[in-house]
Amino acid sequence: MNSKLWGGRFQGTTNDLFDRFGASIYFDQELANEDIEGSLAHVKMLQHTKILPAADCKKIIQGLESLQKDIQNGKVKFDYHYEDIHMNIEELLTKKIGPVAGKLHTARSRNDQVAVDFHLYLKHRLPKTIDLITGLQKVFVKLAEKNVHTIMPGYTHLQHAQPISYGHYLMAYYQMLQRDKERFQFNMKHTDISPLGAAALAGTTFKTDPKFTARELGFKQVYANSLDAVSDRDFALEFLSNASILMMHLSRLCEEISMWESYEFNYIELSDQYTTGSSIMPQKKNPDMAELVRGKTGRMYGHLMGLLSTMKSLPLAYNKDLQEDKEGVFDTVHNIIPILKILSGMLSTVKVHKQRMKETTEKDYSNATELADYLASKGMPFRQAHETVGQLVAKGIKEHRFLQDMGLDELKQASNLIDDDAYHVLKSEVAVERRHSLGGTGFDQVAMQIKNAKKQLKE
Secondary structure (H helix, E strand, C coil): CCCCCCHHHCCCCCCHHHHHHHCCHHHHHHHHHHHHHHHHHHHHHHHHCCCCCHHHHHHHHHHHHHHHHHHHCCCCCCCHHHCCHHHHHHHHHHHHHCHHHHHHHCCCCHHHHHHHHHHHHHHHHHHHHHHHHHHHHHHHHHHHHHCCCCEEEEEECCEEEEEEEHHHHHHHHHHHHHHHHHHHHHHHHHHCEECCCCCCCCCCCCCCCHHHHHHHHCCCEECCCHHHHHHCCHHHHHHHHHHHHHHHHHHHHHHHHHHHCCCCCCCEECCHHHCECCCCCCCCCECHHHHHHHHHHHHHHHHHHHHHHHHCCCCCCCCHHHHHHCHHHHHHHHHHHHHHHHHHHHHHCCEECHHHHHHCCCCCCCCHHHHHHHHHHCCCCHHHHHHHHHHHHHHHHHHCCCHHHCCHHHHHHHCCCCCCHHHHHCCHHHHHHCCCCCCCCCHHHHHHHHHHHHHHHHC
16 A cells, blocks of 8 residues: 555555655745745634634644744754655644644645645745835935946947936936836735635535634635636746846846956946955955855746746646746745845945046047037037037048047037037936936936935835
C-alpha cells in the first residue's frame, strides 16, 4: 500500500527520483506561515459551521499554533517525501496531535489551500513594496528640492539636447515611481480575494462559509467561481509585470548613475557605502550596486515570461504545471525589497557636482533652440529660424567656437533680427528659467512639481 496521504488507490511505492523531482517543499516552505494561517481560518470555520466538533477544532488549533512556533524557532525539518508545504505540515500536525489532524482537510483541497497561501503571501508583501516605493519617491523629492536651480544637459539620443534643471530630471523618476506604485496598489485588489472554499475545483458538499474564512484572513472578497478560484494566477502575473516595469525604471536610473559617475561625465559621486574597489587597480571606485540592479532586471523579466508561458496552455482547472508559479515570485520579492532600500540609501548620500553639470551646458550647442525660438518670436518662420541657427552651429563647429562666443556682427550676418538681447537668451540658466509651460523644466514649474509631489505623498 502507498504511504502517501493521497495513496489510497495506489499499491506500489513511488520512485525516489520521482519524489525528489515532483517535490516543491524545497521552495514552497516559504509559505509555511501562510499555510498555517489559512489552516487556522479553515478550522475555525469548520467549528463555526459545526462541520467538526468544537473539541476536535480546539485540538487542531492548539496543534497548529504550537507547530507555528516550532517553525518560527527553526525546530522543524521538512521532508521531500511529503511533497509540499501542505502535506509536510499535515504530517507534522499528525505527529503532534494524532489522527484528529486528518479532519483539518475536511471540505478543503490542496488546490484551494495553495491558492490561498499564495494570495496571502503577496497580500502580506505588497504593502511593504508600496511603502518602499514611497520612501524612494521621498528621496527623489528631497534631492530635487536641493537642485531646482542646478543646471545640467538634457539628452536625446544621448546627445546634448537642451539645458534642464537637475531637479526636473529627478522629478521625472518620481513620476515613474508614482505609476509603479499605483500599479501595485491595483494589484492589491486582485490579490485581496479568497479562494478558500473552492476545494479541488467544484466547491464542496459541506455547508461551509467561505465569507467567514475570508474575514478571518482579512480578504475583502471571495472568488465567485470555484474553477477560477483554484486556477487563477493573474494576481501573481500582475505582480511580476508590475515588478518588471518597476525594474525597467530603476535600471534606466542605474544606467545613468553609472554614466554620471564616470570620469568623463563626473556629474555625481556615490558614497563609499554604495561603491566597491578593484582588486588590482587602486584608484577604482565602482558603482557595483547600480550595475547589479541593472543586471537583475533581466532576471525579473524572465520570471514574468516564465509564468506567462506556464499559464498560456493550461486547461481548467488545476494542473501540476502550477507548481512553477511561485519560485519566480519569491525571487522577485527577495530582490525588489532590498533594491528599493539600497537605491534610497544611495541617492540619499549622493554628492552632486553642480558646477560640472552647468559647465557642460556652457561649452556646447544645447542653446541653439533658444536662438531659433528667439528668431521665431521676432517673426521669422520657425523652419527658417532652424536653418539659420543650424548654419551658425556648423560655422561654430568648424571654427571651434560656441554661439555665445560669436560677435554681434557675425550673428547679424545670419539674421538682422538678432540683437544684443540674444546673448541673454543664450545663457543656459535663462534657457531653463524661461520654460514655463506646464510640466516644463522652468524653475517655477519644477518647484510646483515638488509641491504637488509633497501633497501627493501626504495623501
